[in-house]
Amino acid sequence: MSNNITIKDIAKALGISTSTVSRALSDAWDVKRETRDRVLAMAKQLNYHPNLNAKNLQNKRTGTIGIIIPEFFSSFFPNVIMGIQEVLYEADFHIFITQSNESRSQELENLNLLRAHMVEGIIISTTNEGGNEDAYRQLMADGMPLVFFNRCPTTLNAPKVMIDDCRMAEKAVEHLIETGRRNIIHLLGPVNLEVSAMRARGFANALSRNGLDPAGRSLPAGIFIKDGQEAVEKLLAEGGPLPDAIFCFNDPVAIGAMKALKNAGFKVPDDIAIVGFSEGTMATVVEPQLTTVLQPTKEMGREAARLLLDQLSNPRHHTPQTVCLDARLNIRGSSARG
Amino acid sequence: MSNNITIKDIAKALGISTSTVSRALSDAWDVKRETRDRVLAMAKQLNYHPNLNAKNLQNKRTGTIGIIIPEFFSSFFPNVIMGIQEVLYEADFHIFITQSNESRSQELENLNLLRAHMVEGIIISTTNEGGNEDAYRQLMADGMPLVFFNRCPTTLNAPKVMIDDCRMAEKAVEHLIETGRRNIIHLLGPVNLEVSAMRARGFANALSRNGLDPAGRSLPAGIFIKDGQEAVEKLLAEGGPLPDAIFCFNDPVAIGAMKALKNAGFKVPDDIAIVGFSEGTMATVVEPQLTTVLQPTKEMGREAARLLLDQLSNPRHHTPQTVCLDARLNIRGSSARG
DNA sequence: AAAATTAACGGGAACGTTTTCGATAGCGTT
DNA sequence: AACGCTATCGAAAACGTTCCCGTTAATTTT
DSSP: OOOOOOHHHHHHHHTSOHHHHHHHHTTOSSSOHHHHHHHHHHHHHHTOOOOHHHHHHHHTOOOEEEEEESOSSSSHHHHHHHHHHHHHHHTTOEEEEEEOTTOHHHHHHHHHHHHHTTOSOEEEOOOSSOOOHHHHHHHHHTTOOEEEESSOOTTOOSOEEEEOHHHHHHHHHHHHHHTTOOSEEEEEOOTTOHHHHHHHHHHHHHHHHTTOOOTTOEEEOOSSHHHHHHHHHHHHHHTOOOOSEEEESSHHHHHHHHHHHHHTTOOTTTTSEEEOSSOOGGGGTSSSOOBEEEOOHHHHHHHHHHHHHHHHHOOSSOOOOEEEEOOEEEOOGGGOOO | OOOOOOHHHHHHHHTSOHHHHHHHHTTOTTSOHHHHHHHHHHHHHHTOOOOHHHHHHHHTOOOEEEEEESOSSSSHHHHHHHHHHHHHHHTTOEEEEEEOTTOHHHHHHHHHHHHHTTOSOEEEOOOSSOOOHHHHHHHHHTTOOEEEESSOOTTOOSOEEEEOHHHHHHHHHHHHHHTTOOSEEEEEOOTTOHHHHHHHHHHHHHHHHTTOOOTTOEEEOOSSHHHHHHHHHHHHHHTOOOOSEEEESSHHHHHHHHHHHHHTTOOTTTTSEEEOSSOOGGGGTSSSOOBEEEOOHHHHHHHHHHHHHHHHHSOSSOOOOEEEEOOEEEOOGGGOOO
8 A cells, every 4th residue: 555644644734733633533522623624524635544553552452353263164153253243343343363274283373463463352263183272371361361162172261152062962862862763873073172072972961861871882083074974984884783873073074974874875864864063054955954953153153252342341350251052953854753 | 461561671671772672583683692592582581472563563564465255154265265375374464354245335344444454455356236346446546456356346457366257157058058958047146246247148158159049048046045946936936848957156056946946846957957156065965966167266365365466566557467267167966967 | 800711732752663873892904 | 003894782763643731812700
């Protein structure tokens, strides 16, 4: 931008002082109506734009908050961001989105980037690698407000917003049991994600509560379509007795599992029922449509933003609270049967 | 952040001047090795972080470039952003992502926001509302480097990176013709998008080149699943003769169309073939898998970033070029037949 | 009529950097 | 002994704002 006109230029053009120009632009009380109008007119005429660096250098703020998400590809995070934007824009904040690409080091870089850009707070969903807890701690110790959502470090006493993954997993698995399935397995998420553990626990709870033994019924998978596909292919290749239902860590894994089953000639849900988690666009596109847990993504974003604003307006000894949102099990074709 | 230590603090702690500290931190030649090490050590000890506002105020730059995309939901734009990041991070720039939500006014707000944040350039894909051409023009006149991708304003002489939508549409439709379809219709995209017109033109070209009359064979649809679904439902309700193939503006529309056909008891591709455009995650998830045009999204982002860097390093009279990337028609089940 | 208040503005320091221009000291040259 | 180098550092201006103090003139109060 070659556009270098400053308040000095306006002042000079009008034969007044920069102080007055500054006051006029910020609508101060001690400036005559007429001069204010002249300043505004001249500003428009000269196509003036305030220099945010100078302004922020002065008032020691940036009006920006940072976001770190692990990926862009599922519709989950974009939706959360929409919610964040909604309440943050309302509160006159801008957001600075970065993505860690599920990489620990990239996340660390982003943290430093955001700190260097002097964001006034950070909303973050961790990578599935984990391991940056010290950095979070350091940041919080330095007074940077942090809010976690969805993927939250267990060991950290910070504001978090999540859904009750354990209970929803229970519900999902109980639904499978109610529809007559007894031989249910679970495709696990990434090991160092708390949500993985939570959903696995919900799975186990549901089984034992119904007199089924959860031991040895969880298989490693992951997070992507291919993870689910490979896990099921491996299962089929082993030639052991097959389950009659699979509870998957998330939708992509569920879809991958469905693919593998179809390719091997099995019918979903008749031979094997499938349920996913964290409903995205694909759930109603795949055939049969996927039974899965719909998370209140937008509301999750709103809530995270609210927690951050709370901290901001209440800097001292803010006891970090964890808000837990309701989710809904959407029952569809992939688990149908009476 | 209550962390207010500056180079002054370092200077005071070491009994040297701020100039030296500054030089030491920026690795200048005229500072003794030993003092530089002491400065660095003290900086680490005090947990110093440079104030970007002050720094940027000085050197009149921000190292940030802005991105405006219309939405987050398809995987298209996130993929492009990955490409942009790749080359921009390499060149030591940060990116500032905003989304217009397909809204003209929101896009305008974003433009102003980015300008206020003094980004050094903007990469943008316009909304389907359009109408901000004057703002683009003004920005460019003020010396702000702009690069458009995918959705580019026709009337503007600016760097653009796109694929040859017309030719790819032709290819897609010719594929339908080669597989024996004669009665082909097109579901249109948003009216004020150049890509809509381009794909429609390609559709028409392919028809007339094969002795088929394109007149009256284009139906308004849109951009979302429901647009395609509703368009086909309307078509079916009208009770006229049905086509044997539908070329859709994009994948969601194609998927919507498939849904409507299936619901009405038609078989894809036997009764009616479907082809989409701009392949996303859903293309291989839907059943039958979707024949569609795969765009080089990541490369598109890389190229856009490169064009921006070109402009940045070559500020004056930079003749804006349009780079046209190759795309690929991925033939799948939805258009199968010999 | 003197004093006090108010309305409107200007001067200048400050925010945390970078950078230009010296300054100083040591040391070899002549 | 006077000179010029080189190496290393400090003083101070500048970047574009904001804001605390004045200051002046007009207006009101006593």
